[in-house]
Amino acid sequence: MRKINIGVVGATGVVGETFLELLDERNFPLGQLRLFASENSKGKALQCQGQDRPVEALHADCFRGLDLVFFSSGDDISLEWAPRAVAQGAFAVDNSAAFRMQDAYPLVVPEVNGDLLPKVKAGQTAEPIIIANPNCSTIQLVVALQPLLKKFGLKTVRVASYQSVSGAGRAGIEELLSTTRIALEGEDIKTSETFPQPVTFNCVPQIGRFNDDGFCTEELKIMSETRKILRQTSLPISATPRSFGQHSIKM
Amino acid sequence: MRKINIGVVGATGVVGETFLELLDERNFPLGQLRLFASENSKGKALQCQGQDRPVEALHADCFRGLDLVFFSSGDDISLEWAPRAVAQGAFAVDNSAAFRMQDAYPLVVPEVNGDLLPKVKAGQTAEPIIIANPNCSTIQLVVALQPLLKKFGLKTVRVASYQSVSGAGRAGIEELLSTTRIALEGEDIKTSETFPQPVTFNCVPQIGRFNDDGFCTEELKIMSETRKILRQTSLPISATPRSFGQHSIKM
Numbered sequence: 129m130r131k132i133n134i135g136v137v138g139a140t141g142v143v144g145e146t147f148l149e150l151l152d153e154r155n156f157p158l159g160q161l162r163l164f165a166s167e168n169s170k171g172k173a174l175q176c177q178g179q180d181r182p183v184e185a186l187h188a189d190c191f192r193g194l195d196l197v198f199f200s201s202g203d204d205i206s207l208e209w210a211p212r213a214v215a216q217g218a219f220a221v222d223n224s225a226a227f228r229m230q231d232a233y234p235l236v237v238p239e240v241n242g243d244l245l246p247k248v249k250a251g252q253t254a255e256p257i258i259i260a261n262p263n264c265s266t267i268q269l270v271v272a273l274q275p276l277l278k279k280f281g282l283k284t285v286r287v288a289s290y291q292s293v294s295g296a297g298r299a300g301i302e303e304l305l306s307t308t309r310i311a312l313e314g315e316d317i318k319t320s321e322t323f324p325q326p327v328t329f330n331c332v333p334q335i336g337r338f339n340d341d342g343f344c345t346e347e348l349k350i351m352s353e354t355r356k357i358l359r360q361t362s363l364p365i366s367a368t369p370r371s372f373g374q375h376s377i378k379m
Numbered sequence: 380m381r382k383i384n385i386g387v388v389g390a391t392g393v394v395g396e397t398f399l400e401l402l403d404e405r406n407f408p409l410g411q412l413r414l415f416a417s418e419n420s421k422g423k424a425l426q427c428q429g430q431d432r433p434v435e436a437l438h439a440d441c442f443r444g445l446d447l448v449f450f451s452s453g454d455d456i457s458l459e460w461a462p463r464a465v466a467q468g469a470f471a472v473d474n475s476a477a478f479r480m481q482d483a484y485p486l487v488v489p490e491v492n493g494d495l496l497p498k499v500k501a502g503q504t505a506e507p508i509i510i511a512n513p514n515c516s517t518i519q520l521v522v523a524l525q526p527l528l529k530k531f532g533l534k535t536v537r538v539a540s541y542q543s544v545s546g547a548g549r550a551g552i553e554e555l556l557s558t559t560r561i562a563l564e565g566e567d568i569k570t571s572e573t574f575p576q577p578v579t580f581n582c583v584p585q586i587g588r589f590n591d592d593g594f595c596t597e598e599l600k601i602m603s604e605t606r607k608i609l610r611q612t613s614l615p616i617s618a619t620p621r622s623f624g625q626h627s628i629k630m
């Protein structure tokens with residue numbers, strides 16, 4: 129089996145770390161593995177498949193020779209660098225919201241609409257593209273909705289989500305842990321650096337910013353991405369996401 | 380203004396403690412205040428309105444001379460003792476689920492259906508009765524639904540609730556705090572004494588027990604109590620309660 133050359137942009141973040149764990153767990157047929165992060169992380173190394181892997185800063189032509197680059201460094205980095213990865217011959221799988229709602233880009237949950245991915249036969253190569261990856265809550269939702277849609281059709285969707293602070297990355301997890309320590313000493317936590325309100329022993333009914341219609345970013349993402357993935361452009365859907373003092377990954 | 384003689388059954392619990400705080404805060408025109416709890420608490424004293432108040436165990440004729448007795452000690456205690464309070468001349472306001480869904484007893488949220496309470500004119504007395512108090516999530520829900528019902532009518536109600544561990548009383552709060560301390564030391568919390576699953580940094584989609592139809596107690600309470608209070612016996616309502624590592628009262 130041909131080995132695959134992988135790049136991870138945002139390798140030092142919570143999602144990047146999880147990519148590396150999955151490559152380990154699945155014993156992925158890894159050729160090269162190139163890790164990218166901000167200038168601050170240059171010189172660091174991360175473990176994967178038993179080897180120390182140096183972390184590089186992004187730079188011109190850094191994706192040459194890679195087959196597949198995973199992006200998880202926010203919209204701005206993806207907007208600038210994912211098209212470069214494609215130009216340099218790699219598929220870009222993008223975790224950010226940068227391309228999700230643009231018609232030109234497939235927004236894919238493999239179990240639901242994997243048919244949008246290019247089909248490659250043995251010995252052939254496909255034209256690299258950017259493949260957008262939806263919001264975390266959307267992924268789980270469409271996997272549940274797709275068989276219902278197929279079997280019965282969907283009239284309306286109303287969904288309440290219960291989300292971990294890890295949605296805000298390492299900063300979210302670290303704030304939860306540090307403020308919880310302080311709260312257990314009996315001190316009131318009155319402000320938050322990462323969330324609209326403190327999350328310690330709390331439940332915050334806002335993820336992202338509110339728009340003029342009173343929707344927060346997370347609600348809009350769940351609604352619009354679900355419609356795009358299910359190809360139900362006018363499906364009535366309402367979402368009520370809550371983020372709270374929970375996290376689903378190792379401390 | 381005539382002073383009112385009050386009894387609190389379950390005085391040492393979280394709800395009992397809150398009763399005493401409210402009597403303080405509102406500078407309630409308190410005559411006698413009699414505090415009742417289990418045999419274990421006999422001999423203790425609690426502060427209210429600047430005085431030490433001894434805690435008694437329940438005993439025959441213990442409600443004589445009281446105008447109003449608040450019950451918050453669970454269904455069994457209420458079933459046995461609330462009728463006795465009434466027989467001894469006191470109104471019983473019951474926080475338990477013992478009488479809520481029995482037709483003979485008014486289930487009251489004063490802002491919504493306070494018209495069910497006996498009207499007493501100055502100088503007159505009313506026949507004492509048991510007044511049931513709904514589940515905490517129902518109270519907030521019906522206050523929001525009542526004006527909508529009045530103005531527009533209600534077709535269906537779908538509600539997701541986000542509930543504090545304090546719904547499980549002092550044991551719930553204490554377990555949250557102690558297991559959170561342990562989790563912050565890096566230890567996995569695998570079991571819970573108070574909840575179906577550990578609540579620390581978690582969200583538990585079950586409050587109470589599941590019945591054969593797959594509803595948990597809390598869901599059934601929200602649905603049936605809301606219908607009774609709004610006098611909408613066939614209102615379609617579905618509830619999705621979650622309890623999680625949150626608490627809304629002082630540690």
